[in-house]
Amino acid sequence: MTQTTNVETILDRRQLRRKLTFWRVAALLVGVVALVALAGRFSGETAHLTPHIARIEISGVITGDRETLKLIKDVAKSKASALIVEISSPGGTVTGSEHIYDELRRAAEKKPVVAVVDSMAASGGYIVALGTDRIFADSNSLVGSIGVLFEFPNVSKLLDTIGIKVETIKSSPLKAAPNGFEPTSEAARAAIDSLVLDSYGWFKGVVKDRRHLSDSELAAVSDGRVFTARQGLPLKLVDAYGGEQEAVAWLESERGIAKGLPVREWKKPSAVSNFGIFSLAGQAAAVLGFPQAVDLASRVENAKAGAALDGLLAIWHVEAQH
Template sequence: MTFRADDLIERRRLRRKLTFWRVAAFLIVLLGLAGLSAWFYRADLGGTASDHIAKVRIEGTITQDDELVGRLEKIRKSPQVKGVILAIDSPGGTTAGAEYIYDEVRKLAADKPVAAEVGSLGASAAYMIATATDHIVARQTSIVGSIGVLIQYPDLSGLMDKLGVKLEEVKSAPLKAEPSPFKPTSDAAREMVRKLIMDSYDWFVGIVAERRHMSRDQVLPLADGSVFSGRQAVANKLVDALGGEDEAVAWLGTKGVDAKLKVVEWKSTRRGSFFLPDSLAGLAAQALGLPQGNGDLLRELGADRLFLDGLVSVWHP
C-alpha cells in the first residue's frame, strides 16, 4: 500500500508539471503570433509604427507596376506618414506605366506633401512621374529631361531575303498589324504611327506645362528629346532645387512636416526573381557591381527594356 500511495503522488506531480509546460507552451505560441503580427504591421509601415517620412524608390525600367501603386496607396492611408520622398533613378519606360504611377502620386500629393529626389537619372517617363510631386530636387550632375514619346521596331525584311523566307498574310485592312518588322514600313503606316506618337507627345507636354507652371511655348523648346544636367534643369525650371534627401526633407519642413522625423524606406514586397531566388540574385548583382536592393536582376541589367510593349518614353544612352 505504501508503494502504491507514493506512486500515486508521483503521478500527480508529473501531471502538474505536464500541465504547467502545456500552459507555458501555449503562452509562448501566443506571444510568438503576437510578435509576428506586430512585425508584419511594422513591415507595412516601412518598419515603424511611429510618425515618419516615407521614402519610396522608383528604379529601373518603368512599367505598369501594381505593387508600387499599392504601396503608394498604403502610404497615403497611413496616419504615421507625414511626408513622402520619391527617390527616382530611372531612364523611363512605357508611357501607360508612367501614367498609372503618375495618377497615384497625384492622389498621394493631395493628402500629404510629396517631393522627388532624382539620383543619377530621371528621364522620359521617370521625369513624368517626378512632375507629379510638388517639389523636385536633383544632383548637379543628374540627368533630367528627354521629354518625348517613341515607338521602335526592327526591319527584318533584308535578313528574311537573305534567308529566303517570304511572309504571306491576309488581313482585313491595309493598316492592320502595321508597322510590321517583316517588311518595310509603308508611308500610310508611318503616318498612322506618327499621329499616335504626336497625340501622346502633346499629352506629355501638357503635363509638364501644368505641373511645372510653365506655358506650352516655354516647354516646347525643352521637349525635343534633349537631356539636361541638374544645373541646367534648374535653370530651365524643370527642377526646383539642387540637392538630395536633406534638401527634400527641408522642403517638407516648409509644408508643416517635422524635419526631425526619421526617413523610413517603404520597400517592395516582391520576393526574389522569376529566374533567381533572392540569395543567388544578390550574389550575381554583387559580382556585376549592380544594386542589391529590391530590383530584379534582369531589370538592373536592362534586359526588360527589350520587351516593352506600346508607346515608350525612355532615354537610351
C-alpha cells in the first residue's frame, strides 16, 4: 500500500510540475511579446519627434473607434509637417465615418492632409477621403458609393411557419420599430426611410461642398454606385492619379513641405492594450501546443469589432451590385 501511495504521489507531483511549467512559459511568452510591442511603440514615438510626413491607414470596416480618432489628434499635435491618409475601406457606420471626417478637418487646420486611395474608398471610406485636402487614387481604385442604408432581418414569416408569435407591449406604435419579429408597418418603414434620407442628404451636402459640385454634377455621382478613379477623375470625385509618391510630390510643390522628409507610419496602440491581450494569449498557447486557442482568440476579437457595427450604415455591399 505504501509503495502504491508513493508512486501516486510521484505522478501527482510530476503532473503538477508540468502544469506549473506550462503557465510559467505562457506568462513568459506574453511578457516578452508585451515588452517587444512596448519597445517598438517607444522607438516609433521617438522617431515622431523630428520633422517628417506622417502616414496613417484607414482600412476595413469603419467604426470611428477611439484609437483611430486619438491617432489623428496625436499627428495633428506632433512635429509631422503633413499627414497622408491611406484608405482601403468599403465604409462602415455613418457616425463613425463622420467622426473621422471631422477629426481630419481639424487636423487640416494645422497641417496639409492628403488622401491616397489604395483598393477603395467607398461610402464611409469616401467620407473619410472627403476630410482631406486632396484625393489621389490609382486608376483602378474604387471610389464613390454615395448613399446610406439601414438593414434589419425580418423573421416574421419563419416564426409563423414554426408557430411562434412574439408578443410586444409598447408605449406607442413606432417604439422599437421595426423589430424583425412582425411585418414592418408602413409607418415604421416611413420612419426609417426619413432617417436614411436625412443622413443621405448630409452625405450629399458634404460631397457637394468638399468637391465643389453643381447640383447636376452631384446628381450624376450620388446614386449609390461606385466608380473607378478613371471614371471618377472627370466627375471630380478624385483630384489626380497616383499614390504616396505623387502625394509627397504635391505636398512639396503645392503646400511648401520641405523636400526629402521621411514618410513615417503612425499606428494605433498595439494589441497589448485594450482586449488585444486575447490575441497574445492565443499565440502563446499555440506555441505551447494548444492551436485551438488561436481560433478562440480570433473569435473574441472579431466579436468586439462586429458589435460596434450598428445603426445607419454607409458601406458598399459587393453582393448588392450583382
